[in-house]
Amino acid sequence: MSHALPSHDPRAIWTIAIPAMATNVATALMGIADIWIIGQLGDAAAQGAVEIGARLLMSLLVVFNFLKTATTGLTAQAVGQRNEIEKMAALLRASAIALVIGLLLLATKWLTxxxxxxxxxxxxxxxxxxxxxxxxxxxAAPAWLLNAALVGWLIGLRRVRAVLAIEVAINLLHVGLGVLFVLGWGWGIVGIAFATLISETGKLALLLLALLPSAKPDALFAAARHRGLWQTGPMGSLFRVNRDLFLRTLLLTFAILLVTRQGAVQGSVILAANAILFQMFMLTALLLDGFENAAQVLCGETIGAQDRSGFDKTVRGILLRGIGTALVLTAIFALASGPIVGSFSTDPEVVATVRRYDIWLLALPLAGVASFVMDGVFVGATWTRAMLVTMAAAFVAYGAMLWLTVSLGNHGLWLSFTIFLLIRAAGQFLLTPRLAARTFAPITGEK
Incomplete structure (x- = not known):
């Protein structure tokens, strides 16, 4: 990594964040394109069905997103330690776990x-x-899980541009197939599903090709033969991190599912409107997640190198740039949210309903940016237990808010979700000083 900018260099933030933002936007195009394409049929029920189907399936998969986040943090720490064997071991362990989970999901599909x-x-x-x-x-579930592990490893090596190129190519393919299958051939919902299945499989093939410059066969074989690959110590640490991230993501997934469920209870029009609003929120979240990716990599490297000064500078720098970007996104929605969200359906009732609630698009980027950045810090530092605790506290508050604001209808739902984001960030800020002091203590202790 001698060619890379030092972790504490402010330019390193944008070097990772900008390609990561573009990558995340390309990723979001899958969900956004699906909702937009099916919306051109003018059928609120069909749009709601795609929303429910996609939300359920992604909820089953996203809880395993630790395959990406944990791999990024552990790989970045191995890079900071200049430990080549551990760097390759992170890839092998994550890929093996992804395959096992994928097969289990297929075997239990009939129940879930x-x-x-x-x-x-x-x-x-x-x-x-x-x-x-x-x-x-x-x-496509096994391919999605493997893709998460491979992307996490590449990001941990700062190879964000390679990931970006793959995401752009695959999402162009996905959009093209969706338009062809649905609007061209009239396959409807089935066409959207097949477009995603083909795209995820193609993405796996491209990611395997992208690994070759950094994961040469001889290096992988050396890591595979290394006696520490599956030993209790490294595997115990990996499962601890993955367990905490799994439970944390499970809570986040339940929070998101409550948005969908509360919309479904209010009828197909509210469900379709909330699907559009949520896709817009996810677009802003994935843009701001570029700073989360930067925090995962750069904070992981500074911790691997035991550089406390670099760590503090990195956290401050990423937070400032993240808040500035959130302000820009809020300004864009203030000026143009009406035409943007209105293009997602030809049903006048759905469009009118979206515009009734699009004011929440002004609050969500600012409410979420700090928690997104701090998620990256906590993942890079492998402070996953604390991450789980703050998520649990925020989830309890979210449930209470849903109950207290039931009389506000759909506005109460979005108010509760906004407060959920704010409480997550507040908890992470409160815990960071103590966690950092322990991590960078002269005597090595458990993080």
Whole structure:
């Protein structure tokens, strides 16, 4: 990594954050394109079915997003320590775990899908269409999990531009297939599902090719033969990190599912409107997650190198740039949210409903930016237990707010979600000084 900018160099933040933002936007295009394409049919029920199907399937998968986040943090720490064997071991361990989880998900599909549709209050034609969508797209689950592990490893090596190139190519393919299958050939929801299945498989093939410059066969074989690969110490640390991230992501997924469920309870029009609003929120979140990616890598490197001064400068620098970007996003929504969200449906009632609630798009970027950045700091530092604790506290507060604001209807839902984001960030800020003091203590202790 001698060619890379030092972790505490402010330019290093943008070197990682900008390609990561572009990568995340390209990733978001899958969900946004699906909602937009199906919206051109002018069928609120079909749009709601895609929302429920995609939300359920992604909820099953996103809880395993630790395959990306943990791999990024552990790889970055190995880079900071200049430990080549551990760098390769991070890739092998994550890939093996991804394969096992993928096979288990396929084996339990018959149980998880009906239960999930029940939890989301899906019924009638919406339920039938959502089930058809999931039945096709589910076969991409193992590829999605492997992709998460491979992307995490590449980001940990600062190879964000390679990930960006792959995401752009695959999402162009996805959009093209979606338009062809749905608007060209009239396949409807089935066409959206097949477009995603083909795209995820193609992404896996491109990521495997991208690994070759950094994961040469001889280096991988050396790591595979190393006696520490599957030993209790490294594996125990990996499972501790993954367990905490899994539980934390599970809580976050439940919080997001509550947004979908509360929309479904209010009818197909509110469900479709909330699907559009949520896609806009996810677009801003994925843009701001560029700073989370930068924090994962740069904070991981400074901790691997035991550089406390660099760590403090990195956290401050990323927070300032993240808040500035959130202000820009809020300004864009203030000026143009109406035309943007209105383009996602040809149903006048859905469009009018979206515009009734799009004021929340002004609050969400500013409410979420600090928690996104601090997520990256905590992952890079592997402070995953503290991350789980702050998420649990925020989730409890979120549930209480949903109950207290029920009389406000859909406004109460979005108010509760906004407060959920703010409480997460507050908890992380409170814990950071103590965690940093312990991590950088002269005598090495458990983080």
């Amino acid at each position: 899908v009906p239960v999930g549709l029940d939890l989301l209050e899906a019924s009638g034609g919406v339920r039938d269409d959502a089930a058809r969508y999931i039945d096709i797209r589910f076969w």
